[in-house]
Amino acid sequence: MSKLLVFLLVLFAIYWVRRLLTKPKTPPPAGPAPREPQASMRMLSCQRCGVHVPENEGVRRGGDFYCCEEHARGGH
Template structure:
């Protein structure tokens, strides 16, 4: 009975130690900010091919966003 109790205590100590080490590792890492950087730009998917490009580099036509002029005109590259 004593051996079983020691075994359970050792398992509990290992579990507690791993959890403590994991929490210390998380605390030391810098957290990513949920706010976007001031110069961040939205990435939009092309209506034709699905490619994500910055909003300023794409083409908006008939309420759809395209990655290039050719896709906006309905042509394949």
């Protein structure tokens, strides 16, 4: 019985060493693609309340810049 256990241990050791030596060289898993740097957005001040808002989120009226449609209309 002990010879069978030794034989199985030797087979397992050979299998394990062979597996380590023939391990495929795979590249590391690709993570998310690097993001493109975003263009910086100009921050403009509202003519009414003075809050700074990105230019693409505000409203332009008559050459002036406002943070929202309500301030552009002149409402409260």
